[in-house]
Amino acid sequence: MATGYRPEIVQRAFVDFIGSRLHPFRSLTTPKLRLVERYDLSDDLIALRFETNRAFRQQTNGAKSGWQGGQYIDLRVLIDGIYHQRSYSLVGLANQPLWWHDATVDIDVDVDVDNNPIKSKRHTVTLAIKPQGMVSHYSTKHLPIGATINTSIPRGHFTLAQSLMTAQREASDREHSDKENFQKNTLLFIAGGSGITPMLGLITQALEDQHQVVLLHYNRSALAAFTQQWQQLIALYPNSFRYHLINTKDQNSYLSGSRHLTTDSLLSLNLPWADTQIFACGSQALLAGLYQAATDITLPQGQSLRDSITIENFGSALADISFDRHQTGDKAVDIQEHTIYLRARQRQFSSDTTLLVAAERENIRLAYGCRQGVCQLCRCNKVSGVVKNIQTGRLSGDGYEPIQTCINVAMTDVVLDI
Incomplete structure (x- = not known):
């Protein structure tokens, strides 16, 4: 009997279409969420807790514990007949209860292969x-x-795994590199305001992996709800975790006498900077202060602390590159014109600014959303060439990797998989 390709008699998309009319939450292929609860965490921060459908669970089974700390999801919300897509960070880790609810009540009724009712733990994201x-x-x-x-x-590269790969790649270029040291290096987490949300999962995961962890959280209020979470982690990991909550309206909470992130406030932490990886999520001012402080801290063997920073920002960070060819100063860089080739479209254009702006200047439409490096809608794959992130100042490798066209400029000729 001949074997090989057998077309589906009934397409899964058709089954999904009919099923969505009968039960909107069920789907064979489309991940969906159903809102189950709201929590007021502070005056300006609200937690939304969603139940996940089977398609979501099946498609995240390949990831460790469902997803990694620091990742985000894209929500597609219908408002007045129009769908709007936005990205939001996941709070905590999969299958781990958060401090404000009891997971024992999360019991849902499912069915087995014979359609018999069974009880299972409800899978939620927050x-x-x-x-x-x-x-x-x-x-x-x-x-x-x-x-x-x-x-x-869940997706995104604001993760421990991504930082570890970056650290190991940079160490491989230095003499006497010891990759085992990076498995237990010190991790510094710096958050501003609601930038704390992706940190909960990251910090929990880092402590489970036996890292030394330090947290700085800059906020205009105490955020007592999160304080309870940090106290629980202190009790579990008394020798591995410490935190500083800087209330920008309370001088008693300042580091080195400043309400802002400065070189002195970083140095006051007494960390082994050569072996420290930094995760940061915050406003333009916070990130700008961090990069300036990282520049001022000298490391041995020609290392740069700036290269140890991984960011997930919800605002547009201060650009590290000036596009004014006539401007002078340390941050002014003469951006040369390079050729950008779109492999799938067989189109090319010249660029001396961000890839997105340069394409639009040539009437080439690329996907975009916020144009600030936040929403990830402009993300695409770079096939070859070197680009520079104008928010972090970091140079990419010259091989295949994902980039965002709205915040990257070409430093060489570049091929994009678009």
């Missing part, structure tokens, strides 16, 4: 959102309990 902007305000204030929305699976 997002912490500031109710500002159209989509965030609608989601936190008006989205009905029980509403179903489409989502992506």
Whole structure:
């Protein structure tokens, strides 16, 4: 009997279409979330807890524990007949209860292969959102309990694994590199305001992996809800975790007498900077202060602390590159014109600014969203060439890797998989 390709008699997409009309939450292929609860974490931060459908769970089974700390999901929210997509960081880790609820009540009724009812633990994800902007305000204030929305699976590179790969790659270029040291290096987490949300999962995961962890959280209030989480971690890991909550309105909480992140405030932590990886999520001012402080701290063997920073920013960070060819100063860089080739479209254009702006200047439309490096909608794969991130100043490798066109400029000729 001949074997080989056998077309589906009934397409899964058709089954999904019919099923969505009968039960909007169920799907064979589309990850979906159903809102089950809201929590007020502070005056300007609201947690939304969603139940996941089977497609979401199946598609995240390949990831460790469902997803990595620091990742995000894209929500597709229907408002006044129009779908809007936004990215939000996941709070905590999969299968680990958060401090404000008891996981024992999360029991859901499912069915087995013979359609018999069985009890299973409800699988949920939690997002912490500031109710500002159209989509965030609608989601936190008006989205009905029980509403179903489409989502992506968890994604993103603001993770321990990504930082470890970066550290090992940089160490391989230095003499006497010891990759085992990076398995237990010190991790510094710096957050501003709601930038703390992706940190919960990252910090928990880092402590489980036996890292030394230090947290700096800059905020205009105490955020007592999160303080409870940090106290729980202190109790579990008394020798591995310490934190500093800097209330920018309370001088008693300042580091080195400053409400801002400065070189002195970093040095006051007494960390082994040559073996420290930094994760940061915050505003333009916070990230700008961090990069300036990292520049001022001298490391041995020609290392740069700036290269040890991984960011996930919800604002546009201070550009590290000036596009003014006539400007002088340390941060002014003469950006040369390079050729950008779009492999799938067989198109090319010249660029002396961000890849997105240069393409639009040539009437070439590329996907984009916020244009600030936040929403990830402009992300694409670079096939070859070197680009520079204008927010972090970091140079890419010259091989295949994902980049964002709105915040990268070409330093050589570049081929994009677009």
